[in-house]
Amino acid sequence: MEILMSLLIGFLFAAAVYLMLSKSLIRVVLGTAVLSHAAHLLLLTMGGLGGTKPPVVADGVTVYDYADPLPQALILTAIVIAFAVTAFLLVVSYRAYQELGTDDMSLMKGNEDE
Amino acid sequence: MSNLLLFPIIIPLFFAAILMMFPKNIRMQRTIAAIGGALTVAASIYLAYTVYHDGIQAVTLGSWPAPFGISMVSDLLSALLVVTSSIITLFVIFYSFPSIGVKREQSFYYPAVLFLMVGVNGAFTTGDIFNLFVFVEVLLMASYALIVHGGEKPQLREAIKYIVINIFSSSLFVGTVAYLYSVTGTLNMADLAVKIPQIEETGILTVIAVLFLIVFGFKAAIFPLYFWLPSAYAAPPIPILALFGALLTKVGVYAIMRTYTLLFTMNIDYTHELLGIIAILTILAGSIGALAYFDVKKIIIYNIIIAVGVILFGVSQMNEAGIDGSIFYLVHDMLIKAALFFLIGIVTVLFGTSDLRKMGGLIKTRPGLGWTYLIAAFGLAGIPPLSGFPGKLLIVQGGFEGTQFWGSIVILASSLLVLLSVVRIFIYAFWGEPVETLPLAKRSYNQMFIPTVVLVAITVIFGVGAELFMPLISGAGEVLLNPTAYIDAVFKE
Amino acid sequence: MRTNDVMLQTATKVVTFIILVFAIHIFFAGHYTPGGGFVGGLLTASAVVLLMLAFDIRTVKSILPINYVTMTAIGLILALGTAAASIVFDVPFFTHAYDYFTLPLFGETSLHSAMLFDAGVYLVVVGVTITIIQTIGEDE
Numbered sequence: 001m002e003i004l005m006s007l008l009i010g011f012l013f014a015a016a017v018y019l020m021l022s023k024s025l026i027r028v029v030l031g032t033a034v035l036s037h038a039a040h041l042l043l044l045t046m047g048g049l050g051g052t053k054p055p056v057v058a059d060g061v062t063v064y065d066y067a068d069p070l071p072q073a074l075i076l077t078a079i080v081i082a083f084a085v086t087a088f089l090l091v092v093s094y095r096a097y098q099e100l101g102t103d104d105m106s107l108m109k110g111n112e113d114e
Numbered sequence: 115m116s117n118l119l120l121f122p123i124i125i126p127l128f129f130a131a132i133l134m135m136f137p138k139n140i141r142m143q144r145t146i147a148a149i150g151g152a153l154t155v156a157a158s159i160y161l162a163y164t165v166y167h168d169g170i171q172a173v174t175l176g177s178w179p180a181p182f183g184i185s186m187v188s189d190l191l192s193a194l195l196v197v198t199s200s201i202i203t204l205f206v207i208f209y210s211f212p213s214i215g216v217k218r219e220q221s222f223y224y225p226a227v228l229f230l231m232v233g234v235n236g237a238f239t240t241g242d243i244f245n246l247f248v249f250v251e252v253l254l255m256a257s258y259a260l261i262v263h264g265g266e267k268p269q270l271r272e273a274i275k276y277i278v279i280n281i282f283s284s285s286l287f288v289g290t291v292a293y294l295y296s297v298t299g300t301l302n303m304a305d306l307a308v309k310i311p312q313i314e315e316t317g318i319l320t321v322i323a324v325l326f327l328i329v330f331g332f333k334a335a336i337f338p339l340y341f342w343l344p345s346a347y348a349a350p351p352i353p354i355l356a357l358f359g360a361l362l363t364k365v366g367v368y369a370i371m372r373t374y375t376l377l378f379t380m381n382i383d384y385t386h387e388l389l390g391i392i393a394i395l396t397i398l399a400g401s402i403g404a405l406a407y408f409d410v411k412k413i414i415i416y417n418i419i420i421a422v423g424v425i426l427f428g429v430s431q432m433n434e435a436g437i438d439g440s441i442f443y444l445v446h447d448m449l450i451k452a453a454l455f456f457l458i459g460i461v462t463v464l465f466g467t468s469d470l471r472k473m474g475g476l477i478k479t480r481p482g483l484g485w486t487y488l489i490a491a492f493g494l495a496g497i498p499p500l501s502g503f504p505g506k507l508l509i510v511q512g513g514f515e516g517t518q519f520w521g522s523i524v525i526l527a528s529s530l531l532v533l534l535s536v537v538r539i540f541i542y543a544f545w546g547e548p549v550e551t552l553p554l555a556k557r558s559y560n561q562m563f564i565p566t567v568v569l570v571a572i573t574v575i576f577g578v579g580a581e582l583f584m585p586l587i588s589g590a591g592e593v594l595l596n597p598t599a600y601i602d603a604v605f606k607e
Numbered sequence: 608m609r610t611n612d613v614m615l616q617t618a619t620k621v622v623t624f625i626i627l628v629f630a631i632h633i634f635f636a637g638h639y640t641p642g643g644g645f646v647g648g649l650l651t652a653s654a655v656v657l658l659m660l661a662f663d664i665r666t667v668k669s670i671l672p673i674n675y676v677t678m679t680a681i682g683l684i685l686a687l688g689t690a691a692a693s694i695v696f697d698v699p700f701f702t703h704a705y706d707y708f709t710l711p712l713f714g715e716t717s718l719h720s721a722m723l724f725d726a727g728v729y730l731v732v733v734g735v736t737i738t739i740i741q742t743i744g745e746d747e
Contacts, residue, residue: 020278020282025274028274028278032278032281032282035281035282035285036281036284036285036288038285039284039285039286039288039289039292040288042288042289042292043288043289043291043292043295045292046292046293046295046296047292047295047296048296070295070301071292071295074244074291074295074301077244077248078247078288080645081248081251081284084255084735085251085254085255085258085277085281085284087735087736087739088255088258088259088277088739089274089277089278089281090739090743091739091742091743092258092262092270092273092274092277093274094743095262095265095270096270096271096273096274099265099267099270100267100270100271108271108274108275116697116698116699117693117694117697117699117700120700124687124691127683127687128684128687128691130683131680131683131684131687132680132684134676134677134679134680134683135676135677135680135681137676173699173700174699175699175700175701176699176700176701176702176703177698177699177702183699186700222676
């Protein structure tokens with residue numbers, strides 16, 4: 001399972017980098033979204049995938065049955081942050097598209113005179 | 115009171131939330147923002163006083179026992195940095211009154227500044243790696259809002275690059291935290307400091323240490339990860355630039371300082387030598403940039419990068435002189451950078467441009483401004499007895515005591531380049547043929563000039579009275595070199 | 608361009624209320640089971656967004672004359688105030704209090720100060736989400 005997850009995470013990272021390197025602004029935004037999800041999956045996998053029971057003391061549940069709650073809590077926080085940042089980036093890129101009249105990153109280099 | 119160390123975080127958050135309710139009333143915005151900033155400064159000074167007298171303050175949120183809850187720790191280093199950043203934010207608030215413009219003031223400028231303060235103070239105070247990530251994100255969100263604030267074309271263009279770079283480094287941060295958690299099983303810094311020496315496979319830990327260097331290097335703008343900084347910082351108006359230049363990169367520097375002394379000391383030969391070499395390259399790259407531009411903003415911005423290199427070189431030496439020097443220089447640099455940005459802010463307002471070649475002769479009409487700038491410039495370059503000198507001296511001494519003596523020589527040589535780069539502004543803008551200046555009301559000139567002079571005066575006091583501050587600095591350095599006190603404070607219960 | 612969206616509008620009138628009730632359910636479920644302020648807030652925001660899609664932003668503004676930025680601020684103060692109440696009792700920040708009460712209609716109920724914090728989170732999430740969507744949607 002860990003191997004499968006690692007492959008998936010690697011694929012997501014590759015896809016995200018590919019998207020972020022493209023010229024179109026909306027692809028860059030999508031790339032950042034995919035990138036943060038890849039990081040969240042990495043956090044989940046690194047925390048260990050074993051254990052299915054909720055981490056609450058109960059009869060007949062040994063310490064090996066628990067799912068580790070910490071990575072889940074961390075991912076929840078990270079997802080909320082990624083949600084906020086992605087939303088903000090969308091607003092900014094929409095405004096930039098309106099103001100600059102282009103969504104092509106290669107035309108957004110700027111020059112010394114401004 | 116156990117919650118004292120949280121006050122510099124709670125107070126600005128509370129005031130920011132209040133300010134969000136009536137964005138259009140400028141008088142109220144200014145008054146409440148100033149009160150919030152002043153209260154934060156008062157709370158942080160009281161905190162530093164308590165830490166100095168009663169030892170390290172620590173609290174674990176939610177009454178959980180130490181390694182399970184989120185720990186907040188305030189040792190002398192973090193208390194000093196909280197005091198410095200609170201003071202700078204207060205001055206930026208004062209400086210913003212005449213210079214930021216009514217339109218910006220009415221669209222949540224002051225709440226964003228206070229949120230930035232929350233993030234910065236939180237990042238300096240936290241004792242948990244993941245919580246550090248959260249506070250860094252808080253300050254980044256505020257900085258995104260500030261860098262795009264006003265919505266001018268260059269701002270929008272640079273904001274997108276800035277945000278994308280930071281999302282990339284944040285994702286790396288999450289990934290690195292994941293690796294650290296899978297190796298150690300904890301993210302509490304004090305707990306990590308106990309567990310990391312027990313792990314025998316130092317190879318994987320070295321990889322994680324270098325990954326953290328990359329993550330924090332993006333924030334701190336070390337070589338070669340500083341590429342985003344000059345153009346991004348040049349886009350927003352001067353008060354925001356002063357805030358960013360003084361505080362944001364320093365959070366990255368602080369994070370490297372903390373993790374490379376408290377946690378990753380298992381393979382100093384590799385990690386710290388790498389840090390030292392990168393620091394020297396950062397100084398060289400920054401010096402080239404500082405001399406290459408005729409834009410006053412860019413010159414000072416490249417000086418941020420030089421300072422980051424100098425501080426990190428001191429950290430990489432891992433001896434008393436080096437660490438003490440780094441802490442002193444860190445505090446000095448935050449103050450002097452804010453002061454310099456304030457000064458060039460006035461200069462650019464007077465000339466209506468930031469291009470040095472279109473300036474000249476200001477010393478005849480504004481002598482006070484000229485001499486204040488010269489003092490600040492000498493302070494930045496480290497001319498005794500001003501505040502840049504003791505820190506740099508200690509860092510150089512640390513280099514000679516350590517292995518990388520050639521680094522110290524580079525730092526000494528770079529001081530001359532720093533001096534040249536800032537004196538060039540003095541020569542072009544203040545000497546030479548007088549150039550027509552734009553009219554500026556005496557009242558708003560004074561409103562901008564007075565906070566600047568006070569800030570420069572603080573740096574002069576910090577330099578001349580260095581002997582007074584040395585117990586604080588060396589106390590902070592001692593905790594970094596012997597983390598036992600830090601660990602004991604967290605696990606006190 | 609105005610399309611004929613009678614279907615969407617009619618369905619929205621029913622579905623919005625179902626979503627809102629479910630959001631409240633999820634919010635209170637967060638007490639001891641999965642759910643809570645964040646999810647509840649997102650559901651509420653999605654109900655409002657559905658209204659905006661079916662009708663238009665101006666109509667929704669006239670039926671829900673709420674300043675969402677103020678809402679965010681109130682939420683922040685509520686959440687921060689709950690956490691900061693621990694300062695008064697001199698226990699570590701974020702320490703919560705709870706007890707069991709017998710209320711009319713509900714019977715024995717556990718009341719937890721974390722719910723106030725969650726109510727703050729709920730307001731912040733609704734406020735921020737709708738502010739963002741309004742910013743993008745408004746200038747068309």
